[in-house]
Amino acid sequence: MIEVRQLTRVFRTYKKQPGFWGGVKGLFHRQFEDTAAARDVSFDIKEGEFVGFLGPNGAGKTTTLKMLSGLIYPTSGTARVGGFDPSKRENAYRRIFALVLGQKNQLWWDLPAIESFHLIRAIYGLPADSFKATLDELVALLDVGHKLNVMVRELSLGERMKMELIAALLHRPRVLFLDEPTIGLDVVSQKAVRNFLREYNQRHRVTILLTSHYMADIKELCERVIVIHKGTKIYDGALARLETSSGARKKIISFVPALAEGAEVASAAFPDTWQSQHGTTSRAPDGKFTLTVPGDKVVAVSQEVLSTGPVADITIEDVPLEDVIAELFQSR
Numbered sequence: 143m144i145e146v147r148q149l150t151r152v153f154r155t156y157k158k159q160p161g162f163w164g165g166v167k168g169l170f171h172r173q174f175e176d177t178a179a180a181r182d183v184s185f186d187i188k189e190g191e192f193v194g195f196l197g198p199n200g201a202g203k204t205t206t207l208k209m210l211s212g213l214i215y216p217t218s219g220t221a222r223v224g225g226f227d228p229s230k231r232e233n234a235y236r237r238i239f240a241l242v243l244g245q246k247n248q249l250w251w252d253l254p255a256i257e258s259f260h261l262i263r264a265i266y267g268l269p270a271d272s273f274k275a276t277l278d279e280l281v282a283l284l285d286v287g288h289k290l291n292v293m294v295r296e297l298s299l300g301e302r303m304k305m306e307l308i309a310a311l312l313h314r315p316r317v318l319f320l321d322e323p324t325i326g327l328d329v330v331s332q333k334a335v336r337n338f339l340r341e342y343n344q345r346h347r348v349t350i351l352l353t354s355h356y357m358a359d360i361k362e363l364c365e366r367v368i369v370i371h372k373g374t375k376i377y378d379g380a381l382a383r384l385e386t387s388s389g390a391r392k393k394i395i396s397f398v399p400a401l402a403e404g405a406e407v408a409s410a411a412f413p414d415t416w417q418s419q420h421g422t423t424s425r426a427p428d429g430k431f432t433l434t435v436p437g438d439k440v441v442a443v444s445q446e447v448l449s450t451g452p453v454a455d456i457t458i459e460d461v462p463l464e465d466v467i468a469e470l471f472q473s474r
């Protein structure tokens with residue numbers, strides 16, 4: 143459904159010298175800086191796949207999604223989505239994809255969402271019965287029936303995002319580009335949006351490319367992830383494989399020493415020397431110790447902790463996916 147070949151976008155920006163005279167100088171000798179926001183990015187996505195698109199701030203995710211949506215032209219390389227070249231901006235292409243930018247609104251602020259939906263119906267020329275069927279389905283899935291007549295500017299952030307998703311899906315696109323659709327939402331709304339996206343993807347086999355800085359989104363929705371860093375693709379494959387990479391093979395052991403008689407926290411059994419012998423150790427103000435240890439040493443280190451001093455509580459967890467990905471970026 144999506145074929146991207148060596149897609150590159152270079153932005154040329156004017157580099158202003160500091161101060162007033164810097165501005166005047168710039169009138170005569172302009173200095174430019176080139177930024178390759180995307181560099182030789184290639185990938186294929188099959189129909190119905192739900193792929194996570196990851197990268198730190200400024201990696202080039204939004205730029206790539208904008209090129210795939212035909213909002214900006216590539217400097218070089220090609221893209222085909224559903225057989226169309228997005229840069230040609232054909233009307234037929236506009237009918238098969240949607241782009242949702244979590245930080246931007248497409249709904250009219252001073253109108254109730256339902257009126258924006260009717261405007262979208264008119265723009266796409268959607269038949270009344272299929273429009274109604276789609277709207278009813280989306281409204282029920284997102285549970286926003288009671289908010290359809292409220293001005294968009296009076297909606298909560300979560301309600302607004304749900305309306306944005308409805309607006310994007312009214313014309314039944316085959317491909318959905320989602321750029322941070324859960325940004326700023328509370329955990330309950332994030333979960334509602336995630337549940338909706340999972341259900342919608344399974345029901346309609348829509349191909350989805352999702353960027354999010356919330357790893358819960360990616361973990362719950364995407365089996366496959368594409369990771370870019372400084373405009374270049376550095377990983378494309380199963381999320382599970384990323385999770386078993388070196389960083390992920392580590393575990394985090396957290397424990398709280400038991401309270402001693404008369405003492406605030408009994409940490410004497412775990413002095414600085416003990417801590418320095420155990421690699422990455424940190425101690426929180428509440429007395430909780432955190433050790434990051436290789437997976438094959440977890441049992442031995444846990445036994446050692448328990449035999450070294452009285453322990454009130456101990457937990458063993460996986461290294462968060464955020465840290466695994468951060469390690470991937472750092473190794474580049």
Ligand SMILES: Nc1ncnc2c1ncn2[C@@H]1O[C@H](COP(=O)(O)OP(=O)(O)OP(=O)(O)O)[C@@H](O)[C@H]1O
Pocket residue numbers: 153154155177178179197198199200201202203204205206
């Ligand atoms: N219109 C533009 N003009 C000049 N530079 C740009 C423009 N748009 C993006 N860039 C630069 O391209 C790089 C990639 O930006 P992009 O917005 O694609 O990153 P991103 O991965 O989406 O980041 P974030 O996670 O912060 O949204 C950045 O260095 C950015 O400054």
